[in-house]
Ligand SMILES: Nc1ncnc2c1ncn2[C@@H]1O[C@H](COP(=O)(O)OP(=O)(O)OP(=O)(O)O)[C@@H](O)[C@H]1O
């Protein structure tokens with residue numbers, strides 16, 4: 123059966139002159155099944171956002187995108203602007219880190235909810251004010267905004283960060299999307315609110331069978347929320363698999379590094395071991411494996427060739443030394 127979303131060999135470069143274009147995504151493969159929550163992790167600049175934006179034709183006019191991104195079998199990259207615009211919001215929705223910047227500061231929640239409903243729910247495109255009001259209140263209640271009807275007159279600045287993100291999620295639900303791409307949706311929120319929003323996303327998946335791609339820096343968020351995880355480094359997916367498997371027995375040294383550097387309040391900050399070195403710039407990638415210069419297992423082979431991605435069952439990695447994959451016994455797995 124077709125996956126809900128099937129990205130294959132997706133490449134993104136920026137710049138109009140092909141000879142001088144900066145290549146930032148180097149051929150990624152990612153499948154998302156119906157009802158699945160897939161985490162996309164990696165340090166800043168690894169290409170998480172650009173990959174998702176490119177698949178939806180949102181990477182901007184300067185982006186040169188090749189490869190394939192199929193949604194329910196339809197090739198997204200070959201849709202016309204009108205066709206993809208119709209799909210965005212309805213079948214596929216995106217939410218971002220800073221809900222405040224996505225909300226219009228001079229419009230009430232009511233006006234913005236009505237707009238989202240009219241635009242993304244064809245059945246209510248010409249609905250009466252009463253019908254829109256009922257639907258807006260229903261959506262706000264679904265995302266856990268109490269006394270929804272009375273909140274509709276609020277302006278964005280009257281909502282807390284958590285409430286704003288809930289409101290954004292309510293607007294996105296107006297179109298009943300099958301896939302939600304959530305780009306760092308909780309990074310700007312404090313820990314308690316973050317946990318509430320993540321629980322909300324899981325509840326929406328359970329209630330509607332919605333698939334979610336959750337972009338995050340935070341492996342704790344992945345462990346809590348995701349079924350599968352894909353780890354990106356310098357524009358490539360270097361490891362992917364079920365969250366449990368990847369946390370218990372990471373096959374790529376970069377994944378092991380991320381797991382080791384994850385803050386573990388239970389162990390005290392003394393256990394924090396950051397990955398040495400810095401992420402190379404996409405203008406200046408090292409030859410061979412891009413993680414080579416930071417890797418404790420690096421060998422001549424690593425500098426000579428980019429390692430191919432090898433899948434073993436449902437878990438795979440791109441490392442010349444992945445046979446050295448070791449259980450993360452000391453980490454306690456995905457608790
Ligand atoms: N419009 C653009 N023009 C040129 N380069 C871009 C553009 N957008 C992104 N990039 C570059 O593409 C690379 C990947 O960026 P991207 O935003 O996808 O990273 P990310 O993994 O989402 O990081 P973060 O965690 O910081 O959001 C970066 O080197 C970035 O500078």
Ligand code: NI
Nearest residue numbers: 170171172305
């Ligand atoms: Ni990003």
